[in-house]
Amino acid sequence: AQSVAQPEDQVNVAEGNPLTVKCTYSVSGNPYLFWYVQYPNRGLQFLLKYITGDNLVKGSYGFEAEFNKSQTSFHLKKPSALVSDSALYFCAVTTNAGKSTFGDGTTLTVKP
């Protein structure tokens, strides 16, 4: 069975500082990995994905994520956080069979 773990329910950072939101996964076969963001009372928005190729993936709003096969991780990063980045972030994994599993989400709060 595949699974996704987001070990931190909450991440707090100061505006301008770098941020990291952690994600680890467990899956048979090659994973497709995704990050989504959810603002209050809205649906999820796709941020970025890793399918194959370069381990460092760049996405929307200045976010990037690094795929680490040996550590089975796909942490979301941003060099300089903005207050407007405050939201709920979900990591997801999909296999080539098409089954998607989402993590429980991490609430990011960026303080001015």
Add this chain to the structure above:
Amino acid sequence: ETGVTQTPRHLVMGMTNKKSLKCEQHLGHNAMYWYKQSAKKPLELMFVYSLEERVENNSVPSRFSPECPNSSHLFLHLHTLQPEDSALYLCASSQMIGQEAFFGQGTRLTVV
């Protein structure tokens, strides 16, 4: 605007009512999904359709009944719901199963 539209945005229904949630996607995608998002279980996949055929049913109670009349529309028919069914119901679509999903804004359902 993601190209996935859900109606209504808010719904309050009694336990004996019958109602339907509607989802429409204008992206030409082949896969559509229903998710339930609640405080206790952040994101649960309920149903998956690919090319109008249901491909996954994650042990969802029969009081939830999906319908996919064509590749652009997805319905979730509700009857004799319980208060614990109160949640945000999200529809999503993707080009193919397993690819990045585009979500609607959700229907906030309250069962009284």
